[in-house]
Amino acid sequence: METKKSRKSNFITVSIIALVGIILIFSSFYTYWNSAPAEQTCASCHEISSRVTSLSHSAHREVSCKECHGTALSNGLHSLKEKAMMVIGHLKGKKPDEVRMNEEQYLAVMESCARCHTSEYAKWKSGGHSANYSHIFLDEKHNSVEQLNYDCLRCHGMFYENSIDELVDNKSTKGPWNLMDKKKATQPTMPCSACHSIHVDGEIAQIPDYANPSEIFYNRDGKTPEVSFYVRSEKIHVPVDLLSKPNITHEGKNIMVSDDPMMRNCVQCHAPNTFHVSATSDDRTPRGVHEGLSCMACHEPHSNDAKNSCIKCHPSISNCNLDVTTMNTTYANTDSPNNIHWVSCTDCHTDGSKKSVFAQNCICTEQNNPDTQ
Incomplete structure (x- = not known):
């Protein structure tokens, strides 16, 4: 006859075996899910398949989904609950036409960006x-x-x-x-x-052909910018090469705008008014002596630093015999009336006389400016 003690012992034994079995099954499934190709895991859900396909054409094609999006256990109970709710929603038939991340998830992915970049x-x-x-x-x-x-x-x-x-x-x-x-x-x-979508079309960086030096620099194939603008109203990323080149006017005439597709991204936010008039609203499109330049000609990517922008193009002494970094522009002084984005020669040379203009408008001294002597 089975005693109470033996029944308890059998219950504990069965419970341990069941628990070990559950752990083994879960571990096996978890290991498979993290090692199997995306086509057999993430893409098996039709809501995600389009994203997996786009990733396969991007510069991040060799990066697994979990490297950016994490797993069900990446963030403890929070991520486990989040993924579980997705599965429950799927089983209940709540299948969106397109899966989109919320702001919290975008910020979480940004932490993944920082690990590599x-x-x-x-x-x-x-x-x-x-x-x-x-x-x-x-x-x-x-x-x-x-x-x-x-x-x-x-x-x-x-x-x-x-x-x-x-x-x-x-x-x-x-x-x-x-x-x-x-x-x-x-x-x-x-x-x-x-400004970035990890799923945007792009090529993985390649080692150049060292046997053909000209292919390294002069004849190297141009690379499509892997930058895109996120349109909030549509909730989609639009690659910069598909954005329209801005049409900017000054005093009723069109000004020359750079063909650099990266600049089209900048002008989405740093945009002129409804009539596309230069220097209105947040517009910073170069004109005057800098007409035709791209924003990226002066501003460093990511930091937007323009501290060394002048030296990239200008010699230390300009045609005016002045150091361009000390001229009376907003580059040298933020309170200057001459905005560096659209400064022109006539802003200083109002009457054609270098001597009078230099003395009044330029940050210089008679010692370093021979034209004022």
């Missing part, structure tokens, strides 16, 4: 595009002049899922202003994904 991430962190929600939406100087509105989120908060009404408690030009969700304060408004 450490230099680019550090430069982005040091530049203006790393501004967070507090920097942008609690700026008293800006908010008192321009009223907060929906269009702010087109560039500053592309992945924010709600409206401006749910972001800031006051949209008038009279403060104070406060973020309704305090967690947003330190979150970046322009993360990596604002």
Whole structure:
């Protein structure tokens, strides 16, 4: 006759065997899922298959999905719950036409970007595009002049899922202003994904043909920029080579705009007014002595630093016999009336006389400027 003690012992034994079995089954499935090709795992769900296909044509084709998106256990219970809800939704028939990440997930992916692209991430962190929600939406100087509105989120908060009404408690030009969700304060408004999609078409960098030196530099095939602009209203990334070249006017005439497709990305946010007039709204399209230049000719990628921009093109002494870095422009002095983006010769040489103009408008001395002597 089975005793109470033996029944308890049998129950414990069976429980241990069942637990070990569950662990083995789960471990085997988890190991398979993380080692099998994406076509047999992620792409097996039709909602994800298009993303896997696009990844196979990108420069990240050799990077596995989990390297960027993590696994069900990457972030403990949080990611386990998130993935479980996706499976439950799938089984219930809630199958979206296209799977899209929310802002929290985009920011999580950005941490994955930083692991590989450490230099680019550090430069982005040091530049203006790393501004967070507090920097942008609690700026008293800006908010008192321009009223907060929906269009702010087109560039500053592309992945924010709600409206401006749910972001800031006051949209008038009279403060104070406060973020309704305090967690947003330190979150970046322009993360990596604002200009980059890891699924965009692109080629893996190749070692050049050292047997043909000319192929390394002069005759090397051009590489399509792997940059894209995220359109908040459509929730899609548009590659820069598919963006329209901007048409900018000054005094009723079209100005020359660079053919650099990267500049088309810049002008999406740094855009002129409805009539495309140069220097209106946030437009910084070069004109004057810099007409035709691309933004990237002066600004470093990711950091947007333009500190060394002059030396890239100019000798130390210009045609005016002056160091261009000390001329009376916003490059040398932010309070200068001569904006470096559209400064022209006539801004200083108003009457054709170098002597009078140099003395009045240029940051120089008679000792280093022979024309004023």
